[in-house]
Amino acid sequence: MKAQRKIDVYALTWRLPIILWQLLFFVGPVVFMIVISFFVVKNYRMTEAFEFVNWERMLTRGYFWDSYWYTLFIASLSATIAMIVAFPASWALAFRASETQRRWAVFLLIIPFFTSYLVRTFSWYVILAESGVLNAILGYVGLGPFKMLNTHFGTIIGYLTLTLPLAVILQTITMANIDKTLIEAARNLGCKPLATIWRVVLPLSKTGFIVAALFCFILAFGDFVAPFYLGGSQEPTLPILILDTTKSGQQWPRAAVVAIMMMATLFTIAFTAIVLAYRKPKGTNA
Amino acid sequence: MKVRGSNVALGLYVALIFTFVFAPIVFSLVFSFNSQRFPTIPLGEFSTEWYVKIFNDEDVWKAVRNSVIVSTSTAVLATVLGFCTAYTDFRYNFRFKGPYLALILLPPTIPLIIMALAMLAWLSRIGMSGQLWSIILAHSVLTAPFAMAIIRLRLHQMDPDLEAAAWNLGGTEWQAMRHVIVPFCAPAIVSALCLTAAVSFDEFAVAWFVSGLNKTVPIVILEIVQGNIDPTVNAIGTFVFLTSMTLVILAQLIFISRQIKSHS
Numbered sequence: 001m002k003a004q005r006k007i008d009v010y011a012l013t014w015r016l017p018i019i020l021w022q023l024l025f026f027v028g029p030v031v032f033m034i035v036i037s038f039f040v041v042k043n044y045r046m047t048e049a050f051e052f053v054n055w056e057r058m059l060t061r062g063y064f065w066d067s068y069w070y071t072l073f074i075a076s077l078s079a080t081i082a083m084i085v086a087f088p089a090s091w092a093l094a095f096r097a098s099e100t101q102r103r104w105a106v107f108l109l110i111i112p113f114f115t116s117y118l119v120r121t122f123s124w125y126v127i128l129a130e131s132g133v134l135n136a137i138l139g140y141v142g143l144g145p146f147k148m149l150n151t152h153f154g155t156i157i158g159y160l161t162l163t164l165p166l167a168v169i170l171q172t173i174t175m176a177n178i179d180k181t182l183i184e185a186a187r188n189l190g191c192k193p194l195a196t197i198w199r200v201v202l203p204l205s206k207t208g209f210i211v212a213a214l215f216c217f218i219l220a221f222g223d224f225v226a227p228f229y230l231g232g233s234q235e236p237t238l239p240i241l242i243l244d245t246t247k248s249g250q251q252w253p254r255a256a257v258v259a260i261m262m263m264a265t266l267f268t269i270a271f272t273a274i275v276l277a278y279r280k281p282k283g284t285n286a
Numbered sequence: 287m288k289v290r291g292s293n294v295a296l297g298l299y300v301a302l303i304f305t306f307v308f309a310p311i312v313f314s315l316v317f318s319f320n321s322q323r324f325p326t327i328p329l330g331e332f333s334t335e336w337y338v339k340i341f342n343d344e345d346v347w348k349a350v351r352n353s354v355i356v357s358t359s360t361a362v363l364a365t366v367l368g369f370c371t372a373y374t375d376f377r378y379n380f381r382f383k384g385p386y387l388a389l390i391l392l393p394p395t396i397p398l399i400i401m402a403l404a405m406l407a408w409l410s411r412i413g414m415s416g417q418l419w420s421i422i423l424a425h426s427v428l429t430a431p432f433a434m435a436i437i438r439l440r441l442h443q444m445d446p447d448l449e450a451a452a453w454n455l456g457g458t459e460w461q462a463m464r465h466v467i468v469p470f471c472a473p474a475i476v477s478a479l480c481l482t483a484a485v486s487f488d489e490f491a492v493a494w495f496v497s498g499l500n501k502t503v504p505i506v507i508l509e510i511v512q513g514n515i516d517p518t519v520n521a522i523g524t525f526v527f528l529t530s531m532t533l534v535i536l537a538q539l540i541f542i543s544r545q546i547k548s549h550s
Contacts, residue, residue, distance in 0.1 A: 010459045011378060014370045015386075018430075021367060022389045025427045028412075029404035030396075036407050089303040092296035105300070107538055112307050114481065114534045116488045118504055119523035122511050123310035126317065126325055133313065136327040165307050222397020224491070229511065239399040246495070252407055259400040270395070 037256040044250050054253040058261075064241070068261065071221060071237040074152065078159035079216035082167040083209070085160070090171030091197075094178075102176060109165040120161050121225050128154060128230065150232030158226025163216040170215070174208025175201065210277035214270060221266065238262050311527055318520035325517060336521035346506060346522065352418060353487055353502040360425040361483035367426060368433025368478055373467065375434075376441040377449075391431045401428065402495035409496055416498025424496055425486040432485060433478035436541065440474030441467075477541040484533035488526065 040049045058064045093105050112120070127133045128148040135145040148154055178201065186200045187193075202209070220226075224239035233240050238258055245255040317325040321333035340346045371390045375383070393401065405424045409415035414423065448470070452462035468475075490504035497505065503526055510516050 011374075014374045015378070018367050018371050018390055019386070022427065025405075025408075025423050026389070026393055029401070029408035032408040032411060033400075033404040086303070088296060089300045092293075092300050096293055096296055107542075108304070109307065110538060111531055111534050112311065114484050114488070115311070115530045116504065116507075116523065116526045118488075118490050118507055118511070119314055119519070119526055120310035122507070122519055122523065123314040123317075125511075126515070127309070127313055129324075129326075131324065131326055133325075133327050160306070161310065164303065168303060218395060218397070222399055224399055239397065242399050242403055246403055246406070252403070255403050256407070259403050262397065262400060266395075266397075 033256045033259060036253050037260055039253045041251055041253060046250075046252055054257050058254055058257045063236075064258070067236050067238055067241050068265075070235050071239075072265070074155060074227070074237065075159070075217050075221040078156045078163065078220045079213050081156060082160055082163040082216045083171075083213050086164060086167035086171050090168050090175060093168070093172040094175035095180075095183075102172065106169055106172065109169050113165045113169075117162055118225060121158050121229055124154075124157055124161060125149065125229055128157065149230060150234065152231065155227045155231030158230040159220040159223065162219050162223060162226065166219070167212050167216055170208060170212035171205075174205040174212070177208075178204050207277045210273050214273045217269065218266060221262070314520050314523045314527065317517060318524045320517070320520075323517060324515055325520070336518045340518050340521050340525075343518075345501070346503075349501045349503045349506045352500055353504075355418060356421050356425065356493070356502055357483040357487040359419075359422045360429060360486035361479045363422065363426040364429040364482040364486075365433045365437075365475060365478045367430040368435075368482075369437050369471070369475065371430070371434045372437035372441055375438060376444075376446075390434055393427050394431050398428075398489070398491040402492040405492055406495040415496050416500075418497070418500045420496040420498070421493045421500070421502065424492045425489060428489065428492065429482040429485045433482050436478045436481065436537075437471055437474045440471050440541075444470050473540050473543070477537045480533045480537035480540070484530040484537070487533070488530050 036046065037054055038050045038052070039046050040051055040053060041047070093102050097105065129135070130145055130147065130149070134148070138144040138146070148157075182204065183196060183200055186196045191199065222239055224237065224243055227233055227235075227237045228240055228243075231237075236244065238261070242255045242258050242262075245251045245258065313325075316329070318336055319332055319334065320330050321335065322330035367390070371387070375387060380386075401424070405420075406415060409420050409423070414420055444467075448466055449462050452466045453459070457465065488504060490502075490508050493502050494505050494508060501509075503522065507519055507522055507526070510519050510522075
């Protein structure tokens, strides 16, 4: 017997509005951005066209590729640093802290993740400045002053402000879910602490860690505030390139080219990461 | 002995991480009451100069009003959208459910600067950019996934038979929704309202691109920061921190407290 194909008003009420809303205000914008990358700008006005001039213009320019590789490099570097710096803390929260302490830690770390990143970056600007707080403190012990603003260091501090809380949260949750008896078993069988991390904990938390690293990468890759204010934008990242091209030149089509290149890169990396994250390790049947 | 030593070291390390994460927030608060133009250590005198300055600034007030309108409208819109999706995911299985969920969950994975450009181009095209509600439209898309996630987590704790029981007792689907599902989700709904309001209140990239001349608080901050060092940013920043932190803390507390209650 085939189910009757009656229109279920109730079900559609909950389902349809979002589809329309997202098509209009999410799919629409993204698709249109791809479309305008083929438009041309004449006398500061965008005119409909189907030409590859913007693509040619951007992709044959050295500064675009410099910016592209630099962004890829600095975002990967900061994601790696975030993962490494977060690890001991996540380890402590997952294995040494009590359940209550862990909950509180995650509770506290969620707050800055949703709290004005812009103001926090500006605060770092003041802290890291030539005559700022950090150099003043270092001065008391006879060090410095160091130039920290307008350097890669500044950019990475900014990225970490954005990504470190998330890295700790995701790593902690991942490791807290590991079956503790597996770790005890490894230790009882004579596995050294570092070897336990390397051969037991990390393989068991692979999926969570790859997802965490991916999020850190995406956030850093797309952020313009840290490289702009703390890195001094001497080497413009792709988001800064989009910002400049859109705001100062009215060159939306060229900015769209940069944005599409960024999205293509992100999707490739995200896809690879997710395939790696969910691939079963060799030699297991689980 | 060895474990205790390593526990102390790890404890200090965790403290260090928390210091890094919270230092900018604390310094912004401290500097907002500091008399120096360029704040450093040792601190200058206690002063409310910067607060007085922003309090008398017409533009700041206008921005606050805009931000309140945008974040409350966004919160309501995003929570309704999030609720519909969460409920659909909880209750139904259908073809293309994967793409359906992707449609609502994907926006936060796309960098804001890209969404900003895409929204600006599209909203200008359909004649909807440069208005206060342009920000609301864009923010609803960006924040709905957070609302969806919170409400979906709550529905996950619900016994699906509860709804069926309501139908068996003669209720219509609409009545079951009103008397069973919505009350059960109430804490998650309030929590989602707070969180989406906080995210919208803080968002500056998309807002800056699509708002035209209607500035919200983060846009005012962005413009001040682009000029010279101006300590009024710390005063506005502290206000922003307090608002969004309160919302995020409320969102978490409301969600957690109900969870504990329903478990005991």
